[in-house]
Structures are given as structure tokens and as C-alpha cells.
Amino acid sequence: MAASPCGASERIISRIAFGSCANQSAPQPIWNAIIDFDPQLFIWLGDNIYGDNKHPSKLFGKERTIGPWKNVERFFPATEQEMLKRYEMAKNNPGYSKLRQSAQVIGTWDDHDYGLNDAGKEFSGKDTSQRLLLDFLDEPQESPRRKQAGVYASYLFGPKGKQVKVILLDTRYHRDPVFSDGTILGEAQWRWLEAEIKGPESEVTILASSIQVTALFILQAEWSYKVISNLSATTGPMFYMESWGRFPKERLRLYKLINDSKRHGLFFISGDIHFGEISRYDCGCRYSLYDITSSGLTQAVEKAVPPPLAFVVRMVAWLTPSRPNFGAIEIDWDAVPQRIKVELRDETGDPVTGVDFLLSELHPRSMNMTYREKGGYQHHCSLEIDLPWILRYRLAFVFFGTISVLVAAAALLAYIIVSISMKFIPKNILF
DSSP: OOOOTTEEEOOOOOEEEEEOOOOTTSOOTHHHHHHHHOOSEEEEOSOSSOOSEEOOOOSSSSSOOSSTTOOSOSEEOOOHHHHHHHHHHHHTOHHHHHHHHHSEEEEOOOHHHHTSTTOOTTOTTHHHHHHHHHHHTTOOTTOGGGTSSSOOEEEEESSTTSOEEEEEOOSSTTOOOTTSOOOSSOHHHHHHHHHHHSSSOOSEEEEEOSSBSOOEEOSSOOTTTTOOOOGGGSOTTTOOOOBGGGSHHHHHHHHHHHHHHTOOSEEEEEOOSSSOEEEEESSSSSSOEEEEEOOOSSOOGGGSSOHHHHHHHHHHHTTSOOSSEEEEEEEETTSSSOEEEEEEEETTSOEEEEEEEEGGGSSGGGOOHHHHHTTGGGGGOEEGGGSOHHHHTHHHHHHHHHHHHHHHHHHHHHHHHHHHHHHHSOHHHHO
């Protein structure tokens, strides 16, 4: 059943589930929905556990972990024993244990299972974290992943004509600081990735990154595809999410590699952001590049806010899954022509959003020039780094504008109540 990294398995894969951000200490009912989907393969996209520790959020006091006067980092590394216990808790979860009996499990990591929030190559505990992750994934002791610097790997499934290649990237071990515009992958991993991308063709290639690759702004949604505007492109300056967009040179290098390789059938899957998204970029390759983000299995923005605000979050997100979700890929090999469907599903297994397209659409020669000439092509070409500031910060405008309106409304209501009270209270009481 196993396919070694850079090896092959003749097993035909047609149902794949994927997900990220699973707090081992939180309830995990979503495994039941994943099991009901009956995947042959499950792909971890990072934050498979929350292995680091964090101080309480404090705005004032001797140790301030948030706000403009912050003097203590909120997150700090766990010990090896703490990490090991958290992995054991995750691995022994009844739902996950049941899934492991019926599906092969592969995966990469993100920051919290790497060992420290937002960490990159500077993190000193990464080699210990690599061993613990590979143990969690039941990686064979002789695996190349145990001998290399980083957890990147590739898998090939299926016979000729029905092949699925999964390329797992490591976006942590070699990564330079955010906003440095340095490297994400490091040169050794880039050389390996170039060989994988330029290697023998496969009908489907899934490029798995723990952080989003394609964060863009869609000027006009196409409801036939249910493609939505990418929220993570517009969250600044309230907060900035980690993504390939923070490393523009690296992302351009990735798009160029895919384009120059002429490899067809490729799309991205990603995690990290605690809500689900589907993005499509039409200007990075000679066919549309999809990025399907599933996050999280337990961690979701809707659960991170007080209950009265959960409804507001859901309204802002609209079609974006702001509650726990997982990704579901179905490949219809027997259809003529062959088709693929990718959905984001909630804890009950119901689809929230998705895309459905012919495999032939992910081919350089299949670009619909008529659509391009009509201008629709450009609706999917505005990356977040190219947005005008009024669009890039639109969520901040909406958020602070809403807060201002609510404060003004509360002040007006208080003034009206006081004014009415003054009219009905006898003057001798007031004076």
C-alpha cells in the first residue's frame, strides 16, 4: 500500500482527502466526515499538531504578549517530550486511527508542528521536530526523508494513463525571514523540485504547500466555478498571513518552473489560514493554476471569536468555509473525457464550495483564447502584491468602519436615553 518517496505504486487513486491545522487537544469530529468520504489517500498539510507553547494574551502588565507595547514573544518552543506526547495524542485519536486503517497517510509540516509559530530556518529544534514528524507519519527508517535536511518528498500512484503525482514541499526548514524576499525552499530543495517537475509526466500532479501559493484578488467571481475572492490577500494591515506572496521572487520562480517544464495537470493544495479558500490564477502558466486551501480540521476563525461574532465572521466570509473543513478530491478516470472535482467540505461532510473541471483544461494547449480575449482572463491575474491600497486594505476599512458605526450608534442611543430621562425626572430631584 505504501509508496516510497520518489517511488511508485500501481494502485489507482481516485479519492484523496487533505487538511491542516488539527489541535490534538480539541474535539475532532471531522474525522467521521472524512471516513465517510472514503479516501484512499489522506494528505497532511501542516500544523498536524500544535506542538509549541504560548503565553496568555496580555496587553498590559509586566509581560505584554500582544499590542504595540509587546515585550515578550507569545509563542515559545515545547520540549521534545511535550511534542512527543502531543503526537501520541493525535495519533491515538479514535477517528484518525480508523482513517489510518483504510487510507494511506502522507504529509508535510507547517510552523506549529515544526516547533514554533512562524518559524523558519533559524529554529534550532528543527532536526528533532523532523524525526518526530516522520515517526508520526510511520516513515520507514531507511527513508530518504530521514537523511535529508527537510521533510520534502514525492509520491507516484497508478499505472500509465491514470497516474497521480503528489509533491510535498517543506516551507519551513530552509525558509528565510518573512518579508526578506529571500528563499522559502532553499537551493537543495529547489534542485530537487526542478527534477520532480521536469520529470516524467503524470495525468495529475498535486503540489502540496503548507502555506498558500496563489493569493490573488478576483474582480469578478465566476459562479459556474464557484471561485471566490481570496480573503487572505486583503487582511492587512490588521494581520498578515504567511504565504508565497511574502516572497515574490520565490513565487515567480515557481511559476516560471511550472511554465518552462510544460507539465500539465498540476494544481496546488495548501493550509495554514484557519479558513478555506479556492483561488485561480490565469497568468502564471499556460493554463489556469488552482490553489485549494483547506484549514482547519479543528482550528477555524469562526471558533476563535465569541459566539455573537461568529455570525459576523460567516457573513464576511460568505462562501468561504470559516468553520472546520477538509479538502476532497475525486478523479473520474472512466469519464470521457476524464474529470476532476475538488471540494471543501464541513464537519458533516457537506460541500461548502468547490471546482469541477476536465483534466484536459489543465493543459497548455487548452487555454480558451475566446475567454481571454473577452477580458475574463484578466479577472484572475491580480496578485495581492499588485493590488492598489484601497483594495488591499478593504477588510480593514470594513472592520474599522463597522466598529466606528457601532460606537457612534451606541453613543447616539445613550444620548437619546439621557435626554428622554431628563424630561421625565422632576427638577427637584435633579437639584
